[in-house]
Amino acid sequence: MARKFLSGNEAFAYGVRLARPQVISAYPITPQTIVVEKLSEFVEDGSLKSEFVHVESEHSALSCAMGASSTGARAFTATSSQGLLYMAECLPYAAGGRFPVVMMNANRSTALPWNIYGDQRDSLSQLDSGWIQAYAENAQEALDLALMSFYIAEHKKVSTPFMANLDGFVLTHTYEVVDVPDAEQADEFLPSFETDNKMSLSNPKNLGFSAGPDTNTYFKYKEHTGLLNVREVVKEAEIRFEKIFGRHYSGLTESYKTDDADYILITLGSISGLVREIVDRLRENGERVGLLRIRYMRPFPNEEIARAVRNAKAVAVLEKDISFGNEGTVYTNVNSALQKAGINIPAANYIGGLGGKNISPQEIENIFEELKQEETAVRFLGIGVR
Amino acid sequence: MAVTAKTLDETEFFYGHKACAGCGGSLAVRIALKVLGENAIAVLPAGCMSAVGFNYPQLCFGNNAIISTFAGTASMLTGVQAGLKAQGITDFHAVGFAGDGGTADIGLQALSGAIDRNDDILYICYDNEAYMNTGIQKSSLTPFGARTTTTPAGKNIHGNLRQKKNMFEIVAAHGIPYAATASVGYLNDFMRKVEKAKSIKGTKYIHILAPCPTGWGVKTDETVEIAKEVVDCGLWYLAEYENGSFTLNHEPKEFSDVSDYLRKQSRFRHLTDEDIEIIRKSRDAKWEFIKKNFK
Numbered sequence: 001m002a003r004k005f006l007s008g009n010e011a012f013a014y015g016v017r018l019a020r021p022q023v024i025s026a027y028p029i030t031p032q033t034i035v036v037e038k039l040s041e042f043v044e045d046g047s048l049k050s051e052f053v054h055v056e057s058e059h060s061a062l063s064c065a066m067g068a069s070s071t072g073a074r075a076f077t078a079t080s081s082q083g084l085l086y087m088a089e090c091l092p093y094a095a096g097g098r099f100p101v102v103m104m105n106a107n108r109s110t111a112l113p114w115n116i117y118g119d120q121r122d123s124l125s126q127l128d129s130g131w132i133q134a135y136a137e138n139a140q141e142a143l144d145l146a147l148m149s150f151y152i153a154e155h156k157k158v159s160t161p162f163m164a165n166l167d168g169f170v171l172t173h174t175y176e177v178v179d180v181p182d183a184e185q186a187d188e189f190l191p192s193f194e195t196d197n198k199m200s201l202s203n204p205k206n207l208g209f210s211a212g213p214d215t216n217t218y219f220k221y222k223e224h225t226g227l228l229n230v231r232e233v234v235k236e237a238e239i240r241f242e243k244i245f246g247r248h249y250s251g252l253t254e255s256y257k258t259d260d261a262d263y264i265l266i267t268l269g270s271i272s273g274l275v276r277e278i279v280d281r282l283r284e285n286g287e288r289v290g291l292l293r294i295r296y297m298r299p300f301p302n303e304e305i306a307r308a309v310r311n312a313k314a315v316a317v318l319e320k321d322i323s324f325g326n327e328g329t330v331y332t333n334v335n336s337a338l339q340k341a342g343i344n345i346p347a348a349n350y351i352g353g354l355g356g357k358n359i360s361p362q363e364i365e366n367i368f369e370e371l372k373q374e375e376t377a378v379r380f381l382g383i384g385v386r
Numbered sequence: 387m388a389v390t391a392k393t394l395d396e397t398e399f400f401y402g403h404k405a406c407a408g409c410g411g412s413l414a415v416r417i418a419l420k421v422l423g424e425n426a427i428a429v430l431p432a433g434c435m436s437a438v439g440f441n442y443p444q445l446c447f448g449n450n451a452i453i454s455t456f457a458g459t460a461s462m463l464t465g466v467q468a469g470l471k472a473q474g475i476t477d478f479h480a481v482g483f484a485g486d487g488g489t490a491d492i493g494l495q496a497l498s499g500a501i502d503r504n505d506d507i508l509y510i511c512y513d514n515e516a517y518m519n520t521g522i523q524k525s526s527l528t529p530f531g532a533r534t535t536t537t538p539a540g541k542n543i544h545g546n547l548r549q550k551k552n553m554f555e556i557v558a559a560h561g562i563p564y565a566a567t568a569s570v571g572y573l574n575d576f577m578r579k580v581e582k583a584k585s586i587k588g589t590k591y592i593h594i595l596a597p598c599p600t601g602w603g604v605k606t607d608e609t610v611e612i613a614k615e616v617v618d619c620g621l622w623y624l625a626e627y628e629n630g631s632f633t634l635n636h637e638p639k640e641f642s643d644v645s646d647y648l649r650k651q652s653r654f655r656h657l658t659d660e661d662i663e664i665i666r667k668s669r670d671a672k673w674e675f676i677k678k679n680f681k
Contacts, residue, residue, distance in 0.1 A: 022469065022472035022473065023465060023468045023469050023472055025465070050472070051468040051469075051471060051472045053464060053465075053468055053503065053505075054503060055461060055464070055499060056495060056496070056498065056499030056502070057495060057496070057499070059455070059457060059458065059461070059496070060458065060460075060461035060464070060495075060496050060499055061461075063454060063455055063457075063458035063461035063462045063465065063496070064461045064462065064464045064465035064468070065465060066454075066462060066465060067429070067452075067454070067461070067462035067463065067464060067465020067466040067467075067468070067469060068465040068466070068468050068469030068472070069465070069469070070452055070462075070465070070466065070469070071427075071465075071466055071469035071470050071473070071475075072469070072473065073468070073469030073470075073472050073473055075465070075469070089455055089457075090455060090458070093455055199427055199450035199451075199452065199466070200450070201424075201425055201450070201475065201477070201478060204424070204447075204448065204449050204450045205450060206439075206440060206445035206446075206447050206450075206451050206452070207450075207451075207452040207453075208440070208452040208453035208454065209440035209441065209442045209445055209453065210436075210437070210440050210441050210442060210453075211442045212441065212442075215442055215443075
């Protein structure tokens with residue numbers, strides 16, 4: 001193990017190197033670019049043996065990764081924002097084809113207006129594409145997620161593509177001290193990619209076919225089941241990971257001081273670090289508050305959320321997203337989890353951080369203060385409207 | 387030994403599909419796969435050949451084959467060859483079969499990228515001169531004057547107003563290792579070109595004119611004949627591009643009548659003598675260019 005001072009992007013690239021993808025398709029887009037730059041350096045210096053393909057677009061990046069995966073090769077690509085939307089056609093294609101491609105997405109606002117800074121509207125708009133979606137909080141988790149994503153995606157019970165999300169700039173470009181595992185340990189953790197879902201010369205197959213009304217639902221049900229299986233495979237991967245690397249992860253969500261909390265703020269991604277600090281500060285004043293961080297948006301942690309908030313008086317969802325004409329998408333999903341579990345408590349939605357707008361500690365304190373009013377409402381942070 | 391009709395592999399790799407009677411595209415795919423053999427890995431985008439060959443559970447390719455996205459024939463081929471190469475597998479032929487829309491319109495960017503990278507793939511465009519799978523709409527390879535369902539022939543507009551895009555020279559302009567034109571009317575020439583492409587490393591492109599009786603308005607037993615005639619009247623040509631230069635493979639001593647070729651097809655039946663004169667003139671200009679620039 002080595003300790004390095006790395007940005008989120010670099011940490012993820014180190015994690016990808018440990019996973020030894022056989023094919024990498026690369027196309028630049030801010031704020032993801034550093035990932036493919038770093039990987040090209042690893043290929044150049046010989047520390048990563050990989051077919052490095054300079055594709056001419058994001059659509060081709062994912063199409064190429066699918067092609068590689070369809071021959072049984074481990075494949076990686078990375079994108080962000082407009083790039084993710086440009087390759088959108090390939091997202092359900094990869095999921096339906098059950099090609100366990102791993103992709104890093106640097107969360108960034110989507111045009112118009114143009115904006116290169118971080119919010120989560122890009123990935124959350126693609127929630128229904130059939131991909132596993134995870135959100136890292138810090139650079140260490142980014143590296144660890146890179147390694148785990150291949151294990152989870154390629155697992156025989158899953159065989160589903162994996163989108164690992166890092167908040168643009170706040171996480172992708174922020175430097176932290178990161179433990180970089182040894183290659184031997186990584187090899188012990190991550191088996192080589194084995195699949196029957198491939199074209200091989202000894203056993204020719206026709207893949208990517210049409211399935212009409214009679215059979216289509218069977219394929220879609222299998223796809224759904226594969227994604228649901230991620231729940232147990234994440235557990236398995238994290239136990240294995242902790243045994244080898246000594247770092248613990250808590251599955252689809254992470255609860256922080258929720259057990260006796262009256263008011264819980266639910267969020268995802270890098271903002272969780274700040275919320276944790278505010279929770280500690282308010283706890284010092286005797287306030288019973290907690291944080292529930294969503295680590296995986298797909299599969300969605302319905303049970304985990306219900307368990308964590310069961311005794312709360314009210315919850316709020318803070319997200320860098322808005323589904324125009326309705327509310328934040330994370331909020332919609334959380335409400336569905338509460339309703340299914342029969343939990344009838346007020347739930348508020350705070351839309352913040354759009355286009356990289358800073359979310360201040362004071363604003364988070366205010367959310368906890370407002371939560372005491374136990375209202376169900378959708379509010380935008382920091383623009384002076386109620 | 388050169389592959390001919392006599393020495394061609396009897397194994398069928400594209401069999402039991404539901405292409406229309408007389409389909410030129412399916413003939414091109416069938417013959418190319420026979421020449422490439424069982425280690426061909428075919429990538430086909432959304433289009434006629436994937437629509438007729440991949441209907442679960444009736445899957446018609448004897449070799450490995452996969453449908454790509456419409457725009458993604460070349461990029462998926464890139465991934466297939468990179469994936470196999472990374473696994474140390476070298477005895478394969480990654481081959482794409484895309485129609486004119488899938489190649490010259492929506493798939494052109496990905497194709498250009500693959501040629502630029504010189505990926506070791508063979509890309510075959512079966513050109514039936516319109517979006518036939520969706521029911522005969524204009525593509526950028528639809529010839530001047532042709533009636534399609536989006537270029538209707540009426541009193542004011544006589545079908546398609548644009549000339550056919552020059553894919554062969556666009557591809558050649560990339561400095562591709564090998565490019566060729568072909569026609570299902572001259573299958574020996576096509577087979578020779580596929581065989582040649584098989585032995586060349588890097589990107590190869592073959593553009594084969596493959597009539598669609600349904601879309602062209604000819605009888606189903608006239609496919610091969612009309613594909614011969616388009617070459618004989620000079621509206622299509624058989625050529626190759628290699629080592630930076632063009633070679634003409636077949637020079638008709640004198641052209642057969644353009645209007646005979648056009649009048650046989652219901653897609654051109656509305657053309658006036660003036661329209662046909664425009665087509666004849668553009669043919670002559672093309673051949674002037676060919677004679678000047680092709681060996």
